[in-house]
Each structure stands twice: as structure tokens, then as C-alpha cells.
Amino acid sequence: MNIRPESSGDFVAVRAILREAFAGDDEADLVDRLRNDGDLLLSMVAEEAGQVVGHVAFSRLWLRHDGQRLPGVSLAPLSVMPGHRRHGIGAALVEAGHGRLRHAGESIIFVLGDPAYYGCFGYSIAAARAFDCVYAGPHFQALVLTSLAPKAGAITYAASFDGLA
Numbered sequence: 440m441n442i443r444p445e446s447s448g449d450f451v452a453v454r455a456i457l458r459e460a461f462a463g464d465d466e467a468d469l470v471d472r473l474r475n476d477g478d479l480l481l482s483m484v485a486e487e488a489g490q491v492v493g494h495v496a497f498s499r500l501w502l503r504h505d506g507q508r509l510p511g512v513s514l515a516p517l518s519v520m521p522g523h524r525r526h527g528i529g530a531a532l533v534e535a536g537h538g539r540l541r542h543a544g545e546s547i548i549f550v551l552g553d554p555a556y557y558g559c560f561g562y563s564i565a566a567a568r569a570f571d572c573v574y575a576g577p578h579f580q581a582l583v584l585t586s587l588a589p590k591a592g593a594i595t596y597a598a599s600f601d602g603l604a
């Protein structure tokens with residue numbers, strides 16, 4: 440397995456993975472919009488035998504707290520082709536993304552997903568609880584990367600998320 444940042448030659452394959460994994464166009468369209476808007480902070484692909492079989496996107500979001508506007512990160516979406524699941528590809532994509540974001544100085548990542556899966560990477564509902572967000576609820580989690588991370592605030596996702604169910 441090879442994990443690397445996407446290049447323009449991967450766009451078609453990434454779209455195909457997203458359409459397959461989510462049984463529709465919504466997530467594929469989301470990633471295209473994020474990319475076009477310049478909000479795609481990090482987009483990584485996983486290759487097996489030269490074929491792109493997995494993808495993860497991290498995008499910029501903003502936190503407003505005490506009159507300050509601070510940057511944060513959203514993890515979404517994460518997808519692996521059905522025939523390649525349960526081999527650790529999803530985990531490898533998430534961990535590789537975290538490594539790069541940590542190195543880049545990012546302080547906090549939010550995700551909307553199953554706590555049973557994302558808890559394995561350190562995400563927790565408790566860490567997200569003090570943030571106001573349209574996605575707040577039992578699946579909304581955060582991973583704190585540095586002690587400098589904001590502790591509370593109102594979250595605004597990239598405009599590409601507007602109207603997404």
C-alpha cells in the first residue's frame with residue numbers, strides 16, 4: 440500500500456471511489472467543490488498495485504471565539520473501495536493525514552462519523568462538546584493536536600458543505 444497526496448491525475452479515480460463508497464454523487468461533488476474553492480487543505484490517496492483504492496479529504500474550517508477567528512480542520516469524507524476494505528487502508532489514510540497536519544502546525548480536527556471507528560484515532564465526543572456547530576451531536580468528534588488548540592467556539596465549515604445533508 441502506498442499513501443500519497445493526490446495529484447490532478449487522480450481526480451477521476453477519487454470521484455469514482457467516492458461515488459462507489461457513498462452510493463451517489465454528493466460526496467464526490469463535495470470534494471470537487473472544496474478543491475475548486477481552494478478549501479481542500481489535504482487530499483490523500485491510497486494505492487494498491489498502482490491502483491487508487493482509497494481517499495481522504497481534510498478541509499479548512501473556521502472557529503470564532505472571544506472575537507478571534509481561528510483555523511481548524513475538517514476530516515471528510517473518508518472512503519475505501521469495497522473490495523479493499525478491512526485491510527487498514529482507511530486507518531493508514533487517516534494516520535498519514537494526521538501526521539502531515541500535525542507537522543503543518545494544525546491544532547484541531549473535527550469529524551462527523553461513528554465514534555467506534557474514529558475513537559481509534561483519538562477523536563472524542565467530549566473534545567467537540569464545547570463547540571457550536573450544525574453537526575453537533577452524538578457523532579460529532581474532535582481530535583486535539585496541540586495544547587494551543589481552541590477549547591470552544593462557533594464552527595463554520597467551508598461553503599462547499601452548505602446544503603449537504
Ligand SMILES: CC(C)(COP(=O)(O)OP(=O)(O)OC[C@H]1O[C@@H](n2cnc3c(N)ncnc32)[C@H](O)[C@@H]1OP(=O)(O)O)[C@@H](O)C(=O)NCCC(=O)NCCS
Binds near residue numbers: 460553
Ligand atoms: C469507513 C471506511 C473508510 C473504512 O475503511 P477500511 O479501509 O475498511 O478501514 P480499516 O481497514 O482501517 O478499518 C476497518 C475496521 O473499521 C471498522 N469500521 C469500518 N467502518 C466502520 C464504521 N462506520 N463504524 C465502526 N467501525 C467501522 C470495521 O469493522 C473494521 O474493523 P474490523 O476489521 O475489526 O471488523 C470504509 O468502510 C468505507 O469507505 N465506508 C463507506 C464510506 C464511509 O462510510 N466513510 C466514513 C464516513 S464518516
